Amino acid sequence: MSRLVIVSNRVSVPERSGAAPAGGLAVALQAALEERGGIWMGWSGNSSGEDEPGPLDLKERGKITYALTDLTKTDVEEYYHGFANRVLWPICHYRLDLAEYGRKEMAGYFRVNRFFAHRLAPMLKEDDVIWVHDYHLIPLAAELRQMGFRNRIGFFLHIPWPPADVLFAMPVHEEIMRGLSHYDVIGFQTDHDLENFAGGLKREGIGEALGDGLFSSHGRRFKGAAYGIGIETAAFAKFAQKSASHSMVRKARDSIEGRDLIIGVDRLDYSKGITQRIDAFERFVKDNPGQQGKVTYLQITPKSRSEVPEYEAMQRTVAEQAGRVNGALGQVDWVPIRYINRSISRPILAGLYRMAKVGLVTPLRDGMNLVAKEYVAAQDPEDPGVLVLSRFAGAARELSGALLVNPYDIEGTANAIARGLAMPPEERRARWRGMMDFLLEHDVTRWCDDFLKDLVPPGES
Numbered sequence: 001m002s003r004l005v006i007v008s009n010r011v012s013v014p015e016r017s018g019a020a021p022a023g024g025l026a027v028a029l030q031a032a033l034e035e036r037g038g039i040w041m042g043w044s045g046n047s048s049g050e051d052e053p054g055p056l057d058l059k060e061r062g063k064i065t066y067a068l069t070d071l072t073k074t075d076v077e078e079y080y081h082g083f084a085n086r087v088l089w090p091i092c093h094y095r096l097d098l099a100e101y102g103r104k105e106m107a108g109y110f111r112v113n114r115f116f117a118h119r120l121a122p123m124l125k126e127d128d129v130i131w132v133h134d135y136h137l138i139p140l141a142a143e144l145r146q147m148g149f150r151n152r153i154g155f156f157l158h159i160p161w162p163p164a165d166v167l168f169a170m171p172v173h174e175e176i177m178r179g180l181s182h183y184d185v186i187g188f189q190t191d192h193d194l195e196n197f198a199g200g201l202k203r204e205g206i207g208e209a210l211g212d213g214l215f216s217s218h219g220r221r222f223k224g225a226a227y228g229i230g231i232e233t234a235a236f237a238k239f240a241q242k243s244a245s246h247s248m249v250r251k252a253r254d255s256i257e258g259r260d261l262i263i264g265v266d267r268l269d270y271s272k273g274i275t276q277r278i279d280a281f282e283r284f285v286k287d288n289p290g291q292q293g294k295v296t297y298l299q300i301t302p303k304s305r306s307e308v309p310e311y312e313a314m315q316r317t318v319a320e321q322a323g324r325v326n327g328a329l330g331q332v333d334w335v336p337i338r339y340i341n342r343s344i345s346r347p348i349l350a351g352l353y354r355m356a357k358v359g360l361v362t363p364l365r366d367g368m369n370l371v372a373k374e375y376v377a378a379q380d381p382e383d384p385g386v387l388v389l390s391r392f393a394g395a396a397r398e399l400s401g402a403l404l405v406n407p408y409d410i411e412g413t414a415n416a417i418a419r420g421l422a423m424p425p426e427e428r429r430a431r432w433r434g435m436m437d438f439l440l441e442h443d444v445t446r447w448c449d450d451f452l453k454d455l456v457p458p459g460e461s
């Protein structure tokens with residue numbers, strides 16, 4: 001069996017061999033690496049003012065080598081904060097208005113990809129299978145090919161892929177499309193992202209769909225398909241049940257004093273629709289005076305990418321908005337919105353999800369949204385809560401038992417909250433069962449296996 005080499009911007013390194021990783025994605029990737037033996041390479045998260053980062057930091061954990069590289073401060077500025085998060089991220093989330101294209105940042109992005117390729121090259125063996133993750137590293141395969149590597153190389157995009165006209169607004173879209181053609185398999189979260197990709201190739205006249213999921217472009221043939229990422233469903237359901245008795249979760253339960261809990265959990269990101277969601281909650285309370293003092297909306301929002309101006313500005317906007325709504329609607333014995341601006345560990349989140357009657361997941365655009373899946377997995381089968389889900393999250397292509405909303409329609413989302421809170425138990429159970437069965441079958445291990453099966457067809461491994 002070929003060795004697996006994973007490359008991603010962020011790497012999740014377990015403290016020691018066998019230790020449980022923090023998130024579902026890391027669980028699945030670690031299991032795949034453990035099975036085949038392999039390397040996981042990426043950015044250490046550290047930067048220095050030096051001209052050249054120090055050597056790779058190698059950490060051995062059983063059959064896996066974690067290879068971490070520092071970057072220079074300029075690299076982080078141009079590659080991560082600059083091109084990846086101020087051009088590719090907004091464009092892929094349909095936010096042309098927020099894209100800040102600059103040649104310096106674009107050059108930094110390609111330079112860091114070349115640097116990654118040069119750091120990876122000495123570790124690679126001829127028959128290694130390479131799996132690259134996400135928008136930070138699109139040009140990596142092209143760099144490796146230029147260095148002579150003929151290995152199977154796959155790419156999975158965790159965020160949406162936009163329609164042609166949105167993509168074409170990015171000055172270097174051609175370079176990016178060419179970069180993708182150097183992979184052997186390109187995975188998207190949903191069929192819509194795949195359709196957008198195929199549409200872009202056709203509109204630009206740079207490639208075509210050959211049928212059976214095959215594409216040709218820039219003189220290469222490759223497979224393109226949708227592989228919706230899953231979570232570690234069964235394990236998450238188990239620890240949600242256990243977490244219900246965690247002291248922190250018990251304290252939270254006591255503190256809401258029998259009120260219905262509505263929960264939102266998102267990085268502080270403009271793609272997540274947090275301000276529209278707070279507006280919808282306010283509208284819900286105003287439209288349903290009987291609910292005043294009866295519900296608590298808990299919004300957990302860790303800070304994210306704070307060095308990027310749009311994200312920094314949002315910190316103030318959301319905090320002010322939550323404060324304004326609490327000021328306007330609150331009573332001496334009731335604070336309608338609890339806004340938490342830091343990260344909560346997943347075991348505690350699981351217990352909070354389980355307590356919540358409504359899970360509010362209303363991004364304006366999202367690749368998948370794992371919170372939606374975790375909320376479902378965490379529910380008590382006898383008394384499940386209701387998922388209110390944006391039709392613009394990748395998860396909406398899979399979770400048909402959710403109440404689907406358009407997050408731009410504040411009144412519609414407010415109505416869905418009311419409907420969720422009032423939903424009879426039989427309907428809640430039926431909706432939840434369908435979603436849970438889907439999530440059990442399509443968990444993160446299945447996602448990983450499906451992708452790798454296409455990247456390394458049986459018999460070739």
Ligand SMILES: O=P(O)(O)OC[C@H]1O[C@H](O[C@H]2O[C@H](CO)[C@@H](O)[C@H](O)[C@H]2O)[C@H](O)[C@@H](O)[C@@H]1O
Nearest residue numbers: 010025134158159229304305366367368369370
């Ligand atoms: O690494 P950061 O800049 O701190 O950002 C965190 C991650 O955000 C994005 O997550 C995406 O992947 C999820 C799993 O497939 C998906 O559910 C979600 O919809 C996406 O937004 C990003 O793609 C990751 O690379 C970041 O590490």
Ligand SMILES: O=c1ccn([C@@H]2O[C@H](COP(=O)(O)OP(=O)(O)O)[C@@H](O)[C@H]2O)c(=O)[nH]1
Nearest residue numbers: 265267300302342343344345346369370371
């Ligand atoms: O305080 C928090 C908030 C979020 N998460 C986790 O972060 C992930 C968020 O993934 P999602 O796909 O919803 O969005 P992303 O942030 O990747 O865009 C989920 O696994 C959450 O459980 C967490 O551990 N603590």
